[in-house]
Amino acid sequence: MSILIEGKSGTRHLLMGNEAIARGALEAGVHVAAGYPGTPSSEIIESLAKVCGPRNLYVEWSVNEKVAMEVAAAASFAGLRSLCVMKQNGVNVASDFLLHLAGSGTRAGMVIVPCDDPGALSSANEGESRHFARLVEIPLLEPGDFQQAKDMIKWAFALSEQIRNPVMVRSVTRLSHASGNVVFGDLPAVDAEAYFKHDGPALDPLQGVMLSYPVALKHRGQQEKLQQAVSLFEQSPFNTYEGPENPELLVITSSACCLYSTEAIHLLGLEERVGLLKLTTTWPLPPQLMENYLARTDKILVVEEVIRFLENEVKVLAAELAPRIGIKTFFGKKDGLLPTVGELNPDLVAGALARIFKMDYEPVAATYAAQAAEMAAKAPGRDLTFCPGCPHRASFWTIHNVLEMDNRQGFVCGDIGCYSLAMLPSGFSTLKTLHAMGSGAGLASGFGKLKAFGMDQPAVAVSGDSTFFHAVLPALVNAVHQQSDITLIVLDNSGTAMTGFQPHPGRPVDAAGNPAPQIDIASVCEAIGARVRTCDPFDLERTERTLLEMLADTPGVKVLVLKQICALSPEKKAKKMFEMRLDESICLGENCGCNRLCTRIFKCPGLNWDAAAGVARIDEVICAGCGVCASICPAGAISKKEVA
Amino acid sequence: MHVFGSNELVEDVLKTDLCVGCGACVNLCPYYKTWRGKTARLFPCDLPRGRCHAYCPKAEVDLDELSRKIWQTTYDGSPLGNHRKIIAARAGEKMLPGAFQAGGTVSALVTVALRNGLIDAVALTDRQGLTPVARLITDWREVVNCAGTKLMAAPTLAAVNEAVGQGRRRLGVVGTACQMTAVAQMRTNPLEEEDFSDPIALAVGLFCNWSLDTRQFQQFLSAKIDLAAIRGMDVPPPPADILVLTTDTGTVEIPLSQIKPIIAQTCFTCPDMTAEFADVSVGMFEGRPGWNTVIVRSDKGAELIEKARGEKYLETEAMPEENIAHLSRAAAEKKARALRMLMRRNLLNNKNGRHAAVRMPTEIVERILKG
Incomplete structure (x- = not known):
């Protein structure tokens, strides 16, 4: 049985971010969860699938993200809290439905969790889901640590029900796949009943039809809901500030960058000079809260990953507030202080802070960097490659x-x-x-x-x-x-x-x-x-x-x-189909093809080149016993024997 | 003779459409493959010199050097190449009639060579569907299965390489002029290997004016006829000017003008009509259906003809002088045309490190062009 339902309320557990999100959904009483696998999001649905029986939960791997979102929306329409999970570009797939869903509205709480992959560690893109929240006009939340990852999911369900629209809670690789301590809350009772009421007054959000028509009317209603969300954001306990009353520099950040920023400020010993505003309600920004912190200083650094989102939103708000808070100087991506591609890390943030404060800061000592480069050159090349037996x-x-x-x-x-x-x-x-x-x-x-x-x-x-x-x-x-x-x-x-x-x-x-x-x-x-x-x-x-x-x-x-x-x-079950054998007396080595066909061209990791002996060898530990190399060896040096 | 490696072969021959798909580079290593008339290299190879390049009849062929090695004499550019005599021949009474095309001389010679153990195996050209494929044959009874012209370039020499790789020597091979050039290069140990022994015991050449691009020809035919129904094909001697296809339900005639556009472009660079490096070369006897013209070039070739005649597998006659003169004129014209094409494509006797397809002494070039 999983710790996710065995862990008692008030106890502390080391959880992966994705498990924290799953626990948050369980504490919120989720009944339907759907998603399509994609790194770094997959463990959320997997964790929920493991406890679906005892928690009276329907979990599915849908055929794609759009269908997953439709499945989750159906549950919401029928009065069940639902969760929809995908990786960043999954939102692109689902976005057509999402646009219309945001127009029609939802009933029971519906939370969409995209897990972004800045730096494209496991992706063919570093696309961002944040922009979709603004594009389709739904609230965007970004937890900054593991506890928040759990707690904000629960909060998001409540918010979704208050505004009767889906809420996006965005995670990133370093939150989803890192682990941290999480204190559990209560799990609610598991009974639930589904019924789709559709014959009430057409425009009644809980009894009518679920449509985005009449568009202008519904769209206006949607924007009013968003304003409700903003007023809730003003009071959100998840937006926090650390630092002096009037810092020399205000750092505004969110998501995994909260951790990088905290560490960078500490690295440079700037705790008394820099204020850190960790925002979790990143769209739409709550203006009163922002005014309060923007007013305390003239210099602002926005720390976020990949392309500018928060930085632009803050600048727009600061322009609107300028008559009251004065003209600010902004640092971030526009001025090139932080990169607009790839992941951030504490060193990059510290580097930005050091330039603003004109400090000498070297994240890695030059001699150490040179030594590391020298050692790295000696390490054998390790191509990205298919597994043995793939x-x-x-x-x-x-x-x-x-x-x-x-x-x-x-x-x-x-x-x-x-x-x-x-x-x-x-x-x-x-x-x-x-x-x-x-x-x-x-x-x-x-x-x-x-x-x-x-x-x-x-x-x-x-x-x-x-x-x-x-x-x-x-x-x-x-x-x-x-x-x-x-x-x-x-x-x-x-x-x-x-x-x-x-x-x-x-x-x-x-x-x-x-x-x-x-x-x-x-x-x-x-x-x-x-x-x-x-x-x-x-x-x-x-x-x-x-x-x-x-x-x-x-x-x-x-x-x-x-x-x-x-x-x-x-x-x-790691069972080998074949026991592979290589006859060294037959192997042509460097004279095979024009040179080592199996280890130079075919390159299965289960085949090694023994330079001293001038022959190929089979690494019995790594070899998966697929038998294919016996077919590619032109000399017939490799043979296979079926494993009984 | 300049021998380079696989990369040069790809650059100079495969990528320039000079490759005729003869199969000389196939089955030497795991990388060269033949499929539907085309030769491909699967993976790059960095060896500076290779047999693939050395054997290729389209890469750095030094005709003078080859002639010295094969015939112990210089290359003189004469229309029909080094030869002892030219005779007329056809299959003798021991050969079953109808199992071969034209005079049946080639089938007869190969049959006799196999039956008498002059060769252990022979590389011939079979068909898979309509596509010519290489076939190694050890049983004389199977020779007739491969009889008949294919008209398309064939990877016959892949079977030679495969057989040599299996340790076979005393091989026979039947092929067109370009293939006989490749075979000649194989016999001269171009890489100067220490344990080399000439694997070719008999080379029978086929007269050849051109071959068709396999894929374009099949595409062309498939628009006109069910490919599976084709049983044989022939280009009768002039002035017929047609291609005749034999099918289950009769014959189909196609004017040659229609198929000329699908002649392999590389054939226009070939100066050899009569397979000048074969032991014996065989072609049709213009004006005398059912007979072949045979050019006897080597001792071995002469001995085989005698044996075949003695055993009644072959019937021979003297060749009229006027026919020899006519053949000679046609061959000389092909040589001159090819040299002009080679020069136009900048492939003849290149200097300053640039690779050539063909090399020969400049005075010979001039002699050929003067006619």
């Missing part, structure tokens, strides 16, 4: 070779998942485009129509199994209907592998682990009208032959499903 390595080996053999400068439109790594040498640099979920198939659909303009290059798209359901389907339907000429390769590794094997519609279980109907990708593609083939990517010869034939076949939409379970899947 089906994607085998798949991209074949895809790469087939495209070369096909000899028409064909290319692969990439998509989001572990297989995005195929843009690197690990996947033989096969991906030539990489954008949003499902965009590989969409781009291919477009490329596949350019024959009329003389383009003869085959357009291939790849998709993971989860991605297939998320956003590839519409693109595939488009390609079939538009008679585009594409080959889609579905890399089906039986789960949402990159984020931790969350189930998807192609799996026979749901988020709670209960049996669920499984939707067969090949059958779906056939039903759409595509020509479908299925192969085991570990069977290199057959896969190569099949794909060569598909590319040479008459134009149209072709789908190749490459089915092989992820090497790390819990279902595999």
Whole structure:
């Protein structure tokens, strides 16, 4: 059983930020939670799924973020508190519904938790969800520590019910994935009843229809709700100030930057000279609270990650308040003091403070930096690479070779998942485009129509199994209907592998682990009208032959499903299929190909190059026993024996 | 002879459309592959010199050096190349009629060579669908399966390399002029390997004016005819000026003017019509259907002809002088055309470190161009 429901009220627990958010939702009495997996957000839904039975909770991994938000909204309409979770760009996917939802309003509390990834540690973008809150005009909260991560979720549910609209609580990687102490509150009773009242007066928020019509009227109502939120923000206990009454500099910050700023001020010993305003209600800003702190000093530094949001809002407010608080000098991103890309850290904030205070500050001593650089150069290169035994390595080996053999400068439109790594040498640099979920198939659909303009290059798209359901389907339907000429390769590794094997519609279980109907990708593609083939990517010869034939076949939409379970899947239980053996007397070493085919080109981490002996070796500890290297060794030095 | 590596081969031949897809670079290493008439390199290789480049009939072919090594004489640019005699021939009574195309001389020679153990295996050109593929054959009874012109460039030499890699020597090979040039380069140990032994025991060349781009030809045909129904194809001697396709339901004639645009562009740089580096070269006998023109070039070739005749696999006759003169004129014209194309594409005798496709003494160039 999980600590999230066993922990008693008043006790203190070390929780990951995402667990704190989940506990906050449980303390708020959430009954429906939906999301789509995506780092750094996935543990929230996973934590809730583990306790769904005892907490009378319905949890689902939805097919995509838009559907997740719709599922959560339905619960709210029917009187149940609901939570909707996604990574930053998931909000882009859901935003069309969100815009309309903000117009129609909600009933029971509905909280949307996007987890942003400044620095794109696990993303193909460093997009921001904060701007969506302003765009669709819903309140934005940003917890600054782990306790707040829990408490503000609960507060957000109450706020949502007060204004009858969704509330966004934004987290970031360093909050979601770091851990801190959290004191638990009470868990409410678990009973709940759902009923969607829809036959009352049309405009009654609790009994009428849920529509954004009449638009202007509802929109005005929505903006009034936002004003209500602002008045609540003025009194929020979560906005705090530390520092002297009249500081030389006021630092305004939010989210994980609260921690960086606190540390930076301490590093420079500026506690007596700098004031720190930690804002958690970041949109719309509460003007009275802001006036109170802005009035205390002339110099203001805004500390936030990636592009300016808070800085601009503060400046607008300061301009409006100027007659009362005077003209201020602002520091932040506009003046280049802080970067507009990547994550911040205490050193970067301290560097900014030091420049404002004209202090000599060196976050890392020059001699130490030089030494570190010297040592780093000695460390062996560690490419981002597929795991040993990863089906994607085998798949991209074949895809790469087939495209070369096909000899028409064909290319692969990439998509989001572990297989995005195929843009690197690990996947033989096969991906030539990489954008949003499902965009590989969409781009291919477009490329596949350019024959009329003389383009003869085959357009291939790849998709993971989860991605297939998320956003590839519409693109595939488009390609079939538009008679585009594409080959889609579905890399089906039986789960949402990159984020931790969350189930998807192609799996026979749901988020709670209960049996669920499984939707067969090949059958779906056939039903759409595509020509479908299925192969085991570990069977290199057959896969190569099949794909060569598909590319040479008459134009149209072709789908190749490459089915092989992820090497790390819990279902595999780390069991090896084959015991691998390498005969050193046969290995050609540097004379293989033009030099070490297996360790220079194929590069599975389970294969090592023994420079002294001049032969390749199999690292039995790392080797996953997939058997593929036996097929790629041109000398036949590697053999495989089935493990009983 | 300048031998470079795989990267130069890609830059100078593959990327410039000079590659004819003969298969000489395939099966030497894991990187060169052939598929549907095209040769591709899968991964880069940094070796400064390689057999792939050394064997290529389109990269730094020094005809004078090759002639000295194969024929122990200089390259003189004569239209039909080094040869002993030119005869007319056709399959003898021991060969089953109907199983071969034209005179059947090639099938007869290969059959005799295999039956008598002059060679252990032979690299021939088979078809997969309509696509020519390399086939290594060890049983003489299977030779006829590969008979008949394919018209498209074929990766036949991939089978030679595969067989050599398996340790086979005493190999036979049947191929076009460019393939015979590659085979000649294979025989001269261009990388000066210490344990080298010539693996080729018999090279039978085919007269060749051009070959078709495999993919364009198939695309062209697929618009006219069901590819699966094609059983054979032939270009009858002038003045027919047609391509004849044999199908299950009869023959289809296509004017040559229609297929000329899909001749592989690299063929216009080829100065060799009669496979000058083969032991024996075979082509059609213009004006005499069912017979071949045979150019006997080496001792080995002469001995094989004699054996085949003696065993009644081959029937021979003297070749009329006027036919030889006519063939010679056609070959000389092809040489001159090719040299002009090579010069126009800046591929002949390049200097200052720039790579050439073909090299030969300048006085020979002048002689050929003068006609």
